[in-house]
Amino acid sequence: MSKDIYVFIEQRDNKLEKVGIELLGKARELADDLGQEVVGMLIGENVKGEANILFRHGADKVIVVEDPRLKEYLSEDYADMVYGIIEKYEPEIVLFGATSIGRDLAPNLAARVHTGLTADCTKLEIDPESKLLMMTRPAFGGNLMATIVCENFRPQMATVRPGVMPSIEVDKADGEVIEDKFEFSHKEPIVHLREVLKIESTKKDITEANILISGGRGMGGPEGFDALNGLAKELGAEIASSRAAVDSGWIEKSQQVGQTGKTVRPELYLALGISGAIQHLAGMEDSDLIIAVNKDDGAPIFDVADLGVVGDLNAIVPKLEELVRKERE
Numbered sequence: 001m002s003k004d005i006y007v008f009i010e011q012r013d014n015k016l017e018k019v020g021i022e023l024l025g026k027a028r029e030l031a032d033d034l035g036q037e038v039v040g041m042l043i044g045e046n047v048k049g050e051a052n053i054l055f056r057h058g059a060d061k062v063i064v065v066e067d068p069r070l071k072e073y074l075s076e077d078y079a080d081m082v083y084g085i086i087e088k089y090e091p092e093i094v095l096f097g098a099t100s101i102g103r104d105l106a107p108n109l110a111a112r113v114h115t116g117l118t119a120d121c122t123k124l125e126i127d128p129e130s131k132l133l134m135m136t137r138p139a140f141g142g143n144l145m146a147t148i149v150c151e152n153f154r155p156q157m158a159t160v161r162p163g164v165m166p167s168i169e170v171d172k173a174d175g176e177v178i179e180d181k182f183e184f185s186h187k188e189p190i191v192h193l194r195e196v197l198k199i200e201s202t203k204k205d206i207t208e209a210n211i212l213i214s215g216g217r218g219m220g221g222p223e224g225f226d227a228l229n230g231l232a233k234e235l236g237a238e239i240a241s242s243r244a245a246v247d248s249g250w251i252e253k254s255q256q257v258g259q260t261g262k263t264v265r266p267e268l269y270l271a272l273g274i275s276g277a278i279q280h281l282a283g284m285e286d287s288d289l290i291i292a293v294n295k296d297d298g299a300p301i302f303d304v305a306d307l308g309v310v311g312d313l314n315a316i317v318p319k320l321e322e323l324v325r326k327e328r329e
């Protein structure tokens with residue numbers, strides 16, 4: 001009899017990735033609806049010390065699997081461990097981040113345990129009658145939202161993009177830590193990791209930023225984005241963009257917000273020269289405070305903005321930068 005909601009906790013260099021913490025919050029809500037428990041799956045080498053963090057964010061139990069072979073993520077070895085957990089503990093639901101690791105691991109496991117997987121979900125709910133997990137994701141190029149259920153196989157599995165689910169903090173310092181071990185399917189790893197090459201980037205991931213200054217086609221070109229650096233420095237902000245700016249080659253894809261970009265929920269989202277297409281709003285409308293600058297007073301971005309400024313951003317941005325500088329002095 002399958003039960004409980006399991007969350008794959010992603011870590012890199014033994015540092016927990018935000019997405020696992022976010023998923024625990026959603027798992028807590030689903031588990032409460034089902035009267036079940038939330039279990040974190042923490043896999044790596046010397047990762048046990050991180051378990052306490054998971055209890056504070058909604059986990060009731062944490063299954064820790066440690067082995068020197070699990071120091072870095074390798075598809076086969078990690079899939080062996082999660083497969084071991086699924087076979088032994090029979091979870092009702094298993095959630096993964098839709099990151100490069102989660103997108104590799106989850107389908108591998110879905111095939112192994114012979115169940116379904118809904119990728120890139122934006123909403124997860126329990127159907128009050130059937131108690132099935134309703135997994136909602138954009139379909140047909142984002143033109144409609146599809147809600148998918150997995151009726152006949154267990155566990156029900158989903159991946160969720162980073163930044164979509166808000167994390168929670170609960171007043172709970174500890175819980176049950178279960179240390180377990182599972183067999184690797186190959187005595188020797190079939191893939192040997194020679195070296196990890198890290199891209200040195202001075203840019204912070206936009207999903208981690210508290211303040212985002214986001215530019216659209218209205219920036220007029222790459223030089224428009226260069227002109228945002230001063231304001232970004234004054235505000236301690238990161239620069240993001242709409243897809244139009246990415247498609248025009250003005251800014252990197254990693255900075256794109258929206259349905260086919262990243263989902264963000266910063267404390268402040270400053271939207272400059274962005275019209276507010278539905279696909280853009282999908283990635284930022286849950287920001288705490290949205291300020292929009294647009295020369296068109298009918299731009300849909302104003303429908304979601306807490307504060308709107310109608311005007312030419314080329315005149316407004318330098319004034320804003322000046323104002324913030326004076327405030328900070």
Ligand code: FAD
Nearest residue numbers: 216217218242243244258259260261273275279280295313
């Ligand atoms: P525009 O719509 O061209 O708007 C530019 C705005 O700038 C206008 O409102 C204009 O009034 C204003 N402006 C111009 N000059 C100035 C000035 N000097 N001062 C002030 N305001 C000015 N889009 C995304 O952003 N993210 C996504 O992830 C995404 N995914 C998509 C997925 C699909 C399947 C599809 C079909 C589309 C997707 N899009 C996405 C594209 C989306 O539909 C819009 O085309 C895009 O968001 C428009 O970008 P924009 O607002 O920068 O440009």
